[in-house]
Amino acid sequence: MSANDESRFSSDQPDELKNIIEAAIMVSEVPITVDRILGMFLDATKPERATVKELLLELEQDYAKRGFELRCIDKGYRLQTREEYSPWLARLSTGRQPRYSRAMLETLAIIAYRQPVTRGEIEEIRGVAVSTDIIRTLQEREWIRQLGVRDVPGKPALFGTTKNFLEYFSLEGLSQLPTLQDIRDMDTIAAELNMELPLEDNAVDRPDDKIDNEAKSAAEKNSQADMLENLPVTDDRQPVENASSNDENLVTTDDSSENEESPVKKINETDSNQKKSG
Structure with a gap:
């Protein structure tokens, strides 16, 4: 979405907004907080905090039966593979599993x-x-x-x-x-x-x-x-x-730490x- 496209974006478009949030979670190198999600939007198109939380819940439900799951890590959100699939995914790893004394x-x-x-x-x-x-x-x-x-x-x-x-x-x-x-x-x-x-x-x-x-x-x-x-x-x-x-x-x-549920x-x-x- 270009700058011109963004100006036409409306926070009243829940599907588009959810796609943007999902994309942000995918590309973020660390669990992304609600504040960081809100910070992506211009003031004129910034969605309500409650709306973002509702869409995060929807995303969690969307991934409920997928190989990925949406997890909250210390008030930040990330997509990760489900633990039950780790035996198969581990065989893709070429590195040695670290061991700890x-x-x-x-x-x-x-x-x-x-x-x-x-x-x-x-x-x-x-x-x-x-x-x-x-x-x-x-x-x-x-x-x-x-x-x-x-x-x-x-x-x-x-x-x-x-x-x-x-x-x-x-x-x-x-x-x-x-x-x-x-x-x-x-x-x-x-x-x-x-x-x-x-x-x-x-x-x-x-x-x-x-x-x-x-x-x-x-x-x-x-x-x-x-x-x-x-x-x-x-x-x-x-x-x-x-x-x-x-x-x-x-x-x-x-x-600093975000204070939210x-x-x-x-x-x-x-x-x-x-x-x-x-």
């Missing part, structure tokens, strides 16, 4: 459930030193970020998960993380998040070789179940943008409500 998965799980959390607190929960390489790898993959520092002597860095973490694991929010009652070991977490654990110790994200033998011995004695039981998790887990309000000693840099129905809404109540 248990140490990395434990660290990521603690940050996800306990955020905002310091490295020292992670080590206290795990009972073993946290590899610098693991923290760096998680940051490089943009699964975690520094939220700020704790306002205590030494001002240790506080870590939390990112929007990329939610996007990568197809989570609408932290409330969709498996509840601790459902978790028995790291393999359960890996299965919930569609991650593959290494069968050997030579995984890509090995703990730092500088960890001494005493720390390694302590790690072996510290069972995964005990570690998970030590996670001080509450039922009101929040996205990292809102987590800072729960910690009076947290000093952060605020990120998702127009797309949450996947497994019943299960999500059960998790919150549990």
